Amino acid sequence: MSEAEQQGEEGAGIVKKFMFVNRKAPYGTIYALEGLEVVLISAAFDQDVSLAFVDDGVYQLLKGQQTKGIEEKNFSPAYRALEGYDIEKLYVEREALEKRGLSEEDLLVDVQLMSSAELAELMTAQDVVIGF
Amino acid sequence: MKFGILVNEGPYTHQASDSAYLFTRTALEKGHQIYRVFFYHDGVNNATKYTEPPQDDRHIVNRWSKLAEQYEVDLVVCVAAALRRGIKDELLAPGFRISGLGQLVEAGIQSDRLVEFGD
Numbered sequence: 001m002s003e004a005e006q007q008g009e010e011g012a013g014i015v016k017k018f019m020f021v022n023r024k025a026p027y028g029t030i031y032a033l034e035g036l037e038v039v040l041i042s043a044a045f046d047q048d049v050s051l052a053f054v055d056d057g058v059y060q061l062l063k064g065q066q067t068k069g070i071e072e073k074n075f076s077p078a079y080r081a082l083e084g085y086d087i088e089k090l091y092v093e094r095e096a097l098e099k100r101g102l103s104e105e106d107l108l109v110d111v112q113l114m115s116s117a118e119l120a121e122l123m124t125a126q127d128v129v130i131g132f
Numbered sequence: 133m134k135f136g137i138l139v140n141e142g143p144y145t146h147q148a149s150d151s152a153y154l155f156t157r158t159a160l161e162k163g164h165q166i167y168r169v170f171f172y173h174d175g176v177n178n179a180t181k182y183t184e185p186p187q188d189d190r191h192i193v194n195r196w197s198k199l200a201e202q203y204e205v206d207l208v209v210c211v212a213a214a215l216r217r218g219i220k221d222e223l224l225a226p227g228f229r230i231s232g233l234g235q236l237v238e239a240g241i242q243s244d245r246l247v248e249f250g251d
Binding site: 014016017030031037038041042045047069084127128129130131132 | 138140171173212213232233234236237238240241242246248250
């Protein structure tokens with residue numbers, strides 16, 4: 001039984017557009033990791049979920065993360081598992097990538113690149129925007 | 133309007149918790165509904181009953197408890213974030229309860245607006 005079902009009828013049948021906006025680097029603060037935990041839970045509620053990566057948040061999707069030296073868990077493989085949760089809308093701010101000298105090939109999942117302006121437009125079309 | 137509130141920072145270090153409280157109280161005073169206040173990340177630290185600020189300072193934890201008592205606001209502390217930070221049921225101030233992240237998603241679904249307070 002999913003968490004949504006366990007909670008009974010409340011919210012059953014309502015599908016909202018949820019966008020999770022990832023703004024922070026994956027390590028240094030806990031926001032990225034705990035943000036991802038919310039994303040995974042949201043999958044159990046059958047909502048229309050998308051993820052946006054802006055600012056330092058683009059670092060979350062970087063290939064080849066090695067965290068041994070800081071003695072933290074490398075949780076980046078979880079982004080590759082999102083597809084299995086039917087979370088397939090991953091948007092990356094093009095300007096944020098370029099500013100950091102990165103390109104799509106540096107990322108560990110397939111994403112859709114968007115300009116800041118396009119992303120802003122998409123955000124206004126959401127019902128719920130949660131930023132981490 | 134029905135609001136959901138998300139509090140992402142702990143008390144005193146960040147203003148987010150104050151802003152969330154002031155917003156929530158004002159919304160209630162103006163006749164709006166608060167579906168739920170959800171405490172996440174270091175926000176879970178707003179719920180601990182042993183908080184004891186200097187007497188001339190605002191008591192952030194008791195303030196939330198009073199609001200919960202007066203308006204029956206549902207104050208939910210994320211279990212995963214709480215356990216990570218050593219916060220358990222027996223440490224909670226009155227009016228707070230511990231539950232899962234699904235309560236946050238549900239607040240997003242059920243509220244007209246989910247308003248987030250953080251850095």
